[in-house]
Amino acid sequence: MEKLTQEEQVDLHEEKKQPGQMNRRTFLTYLGSGAAALAAASAGLGSLTDKVQAATADHLFGFKTNRVSGYFNPIDPTDRDELVLPSGFKYDVIAAYGDVINEAGDTFGYNNDFTVFFPINGSNEEGLLWVNHEYTNPLWVEGEAVNGKLTNAQIEKLLYNQGGSILKVYRDQNGVWKMDPTSVYGRRVTGLTPFTLTGPAAGTPSVNGATSVQGTFANCSGGMTLWNTLLSCEENFERTASDAGLDDTHYGWVIEVDPFDANWQVRKHTALGRFNHENTAMGLSKDGRVVVYMGDDKRDACVYKFISNGKYDPAAGRNNSRLLEDGTLYVANMKKGAWVAMTIEAVRAAAEKASNKDELLAKFKTQGDVVVHAHDAAMLLGGTPTDRPEDVEISPFDNTLFIAHTNNDSHGNIHGHITRFFEENSDLGAMNFDFEIFAAGGRQSGFSAPDNLTFDASGNLWTVTDISSSSLNSGVFKSFKNNGMFVIPTTGPSTGEALQFASGPVESELTGPWFTPDERTLFLAVQHPGENTEDPSNPTSMWPHRPGDNQPRPAVVAITGFRLS
Template identity: 70%
Template sequence: MDVSRRKFLTYVGTGMTALTVASTGLGALAPKVSAADKGRSSLFGYENRASRIDFEPIAPTTMDEIVLPDGYTYNVVAAYGDVINQRGDTFGFNCDFTMYLPIQGSQRGLLLVNHEYTNPLFVEGDVSKGYSPKQIESLLYNQGLAIIEVYQDPKTKEWKMDTTSKYARRISGLAPFEMVGPARGTAAVNGATTVQGTFANCSGGATLWGTVLSCEENWERTAGTAGLDTTHYGWVVEVDPFDKDDKYFKPRKHTALGRFHHENCAMGLSKDRRVVVYSGDDKRDACVYKYISKGKYNEAKGKENSKLLEDGTLYAADMAAGKWVALTIENVREAAKGKDNESALLNKFQTQADVLVNAHDAAILLGATPTDRPEDIEISPIDNTIFIAHTNNSNRGNFHGHITRFFEKNDDLGSLEFSFEIFAVGGTQSGFSAPDNLDFDRHGNLWTVTDISTSSLNKGAYEPFKNNGMFVIPTTGDKKGQAFQFASGPVESELTGPWWTPNQKTLFLSVQHPGEQTRDINNPTSMWPHRPGDTMPRPAVVAIKGF
């Protein structure tokens, strides 16, 4: 199946709308507004695009079920352990990011799914005496990526998995990856040019040339358990789901995008057609980053544009100054001068590869702003502003998080100056806590799922919110900035990775770690998805219908 970039952008849904606008100049077709009209009182400045809510919001609940508004239903598409192809590969654990890539419009396509981490109780078994080689293999296999083929049954309208697919496969912690970019083969990654596997895959993003980016987040536990080199993880990886044997597009890790706890990647274009990639570092007191390619995007080059992610500059946000700070070896070494630990810093940062491998330390040294767990970042499909979910930071008294909006100077993603505002704040006054993944619908509504830690759910400051859920926040009109709950997840779960079909009649969503606080496998705290024959809760991807 040869999916052209133009068809890819047309079909792939609102998750790619921003790329369409940025790369085709469709922004010129939008209504013209004055500078005053584009002020913060009206998010997009286009009142004729007023957001609207087409459902009756639900109330928080502690039910062990996905609870949706009246008129909406869901079905399980794939769950942990399900066979996905004729080779007998199985769906991994703790699914996160989902991305639908059309084969036949909104009726059949590939679904790429990230698998973030495992729970030994449900996957590897008893590891109290350490991991056996077989358990390490299971740990690595059940993380990474799953590529499955899905279709909507014309009779039942339910979404199903096609296990006869020639594309369906796993790209796990056991698969080979090429390292590309400035750190490839350097001492900073201990000379590596090819490394083993990807894991801790949280969210991701789409490229302009039809491939998928997947982000390695909390890699430390798996790398340590498996005895792997930690410098080989914490990167953004790129794969082509339609290259079924990885013949023409080798899975790769992009070192130019920096090594940190990547939540996701949001790609767009600067006004002069350089590729820009935003990413957040999901930990307390960590920074927001963007990468700008040196070369310019050329649609005719197709997947060769991937090389634009190998040569460019990584920046971190200094929110106090409203500037993007370049993470270059020259800047870092200059900043180290006069520090109490100058000698140690100069020894640590000797090459650009050292800066990229230790991106967080370099960013802080250069004065970038530590923030409250920057997770998902999305580019507005209307005006190129940047929305950032800051989940929370109890160290700084920010228990419920907030959503920040960046305004790049001159509406140019390639700008090195910006301003920002707090678009929405979590708490009982807004009804949501701990915003995580973000997405936009065709009405300009911002959708967010929440990530209250399972150890905190229904306790203390988090009690009013009940189970984690999904919320819709209008971005224009009289309800702008207000949150309306659309879904509630099963017990101790987290809803992740929302992605629409192109016609926006189906929303794919992952249900991660139901029953995570289970201590006795014979007495699980959740049994979702309540399938006949199941003896344990299972992370799964669902398809929500009724839109």
């Protein structure tokens, strides 16, 4: 951050005393002139109000705070079997695989990914933490299949250890973050939990008539809604569905959960499309409709957005969930800079012109067929195949869209890049957009394979990396060492320059970064440490190095040490 003048330091001091009253001068200084100009030009920023904050669900800070993130001495890449942080920072392990999370004896699942924190009574030190569980490792969980088949007991373990965990968490008097296993809020949502289907595919032949389905799994990332529920995304669901003998049309959806109410029926929203979902980013169009952006995390797959037909009503609370049942799914055509509506009429019209017309017309008869076979419909309509679009985030400062394209080695995009979309008139409901490559992975930037993204209140983009365990510390990936976490300014003279904040343990990736609203705590998941272990008596990692452990354990941590500038 640039050195402040004496007058600016006075403004900053006054803001610290009255953190809800940041003045415009301090805001502009804190973000830098580049961010201020962009925000003022594209968002019509005249005063710092909640109206702009409502543009995105995933960032609670809005423009109310002069917070703490981004002030650290960057670390160097390392291959240590540890979660390495800058000087002055520490982490607390909140929960690791197998830990008991409630009095019923439920246990924390495997390979934790996305995290989202829900404050209790506005607290920054007490709340509910949802954590995704993406997949299992048979070496440590269900055991290897015999003759290609799992036993019923193995299938139960496979399904139970995916889905999500809800933890009651708090920061104690010594500043240590802990889980409360006696809380009534602690519960699991798993591959065994009953779900309701909503939207155009529910009850149709495209899902074999189902209106309710069993379970959720392959939960990668997700997002928060504007009405204080969570969305979790089913990504690489195919193998688990096959191993468990389940109908795969029931998976690959976006699910919704109310973390505070176990009696609220969990649901899968088919209107948002079925594909290999990474996450969601929710915001509002200028006319008040809900917009949800999504990426399909596989090679040569597309970027999507859903726009509700109805308008968001803050007074309706979680009844706004119905908005995710009725709307239009769009796919991005990046060559034209246009969002293409994925309606049954448009799909059938395109099918009429295809060489395999009869096959396509038989496949796409209803809107249910369109959302179930979303990728195929998108390709037919001219959606642009991209390089593994993973996390998507809406900038709360200017409504631009950041997309982590992790990589696509079949196209020579070895290290991936981060794309930035500019919606026409900064309206999330727009039908046209422009885009740029915001940052490219590689030796020149110090990071490779960007994955999950989040913003802080000073306009920085935080990203974690997803170099495959088999490639870490070898070949063209050698200089990056272990996977890490990086901070990239989005404006000012250091725009696009990555600074490393964390390095993960051996063969792990860091996932699911989420700040408390005051940005004094960063929640982070450490996924699959020691993933390449072949001999359980000789694991390649022993993180988190807890006394008595005989295996590496995925875990979710709370990072503290952030300070006011």
